Amino acid sequence: MSKRTCPICERAVLAREENSAFPFCSSRCQLVDLGHWLDGEYRVPGEPAEVADSGIPSDSSEG
Numbered sequence: 001m002s003k004r005t006c007p008i009c010e011r012a013v014l015a016r017e018e019n020s021a022f023p024f025c026s027s028r029c030q031l032v033d034l035g036h037w038l039d040g041e042y043r044v045p046g047e048p049a050e051v052a053d054s055g056i057p058s059d060s061s062e063g
């Protein structure tokens, strides 16, 4: 049995069955990861770095 940690905040991640945000600890960290993509932090080699300026709607934190 291996324990997973959130790639964003490195906290313990619940099992997939009880965690809809898997492999993140929460939907919040899931959005943070998505934000990195939109922000161009993770760039795909060979692809033009052209990102539209669209923000993520701030959702009320849950849990």
Ligand SMILES: [Zn+2]
Binding pocket: 006, 007, 008, 009, 010, 011, 024, 025, 026, 029
């Ligand atoms: Zn996290």
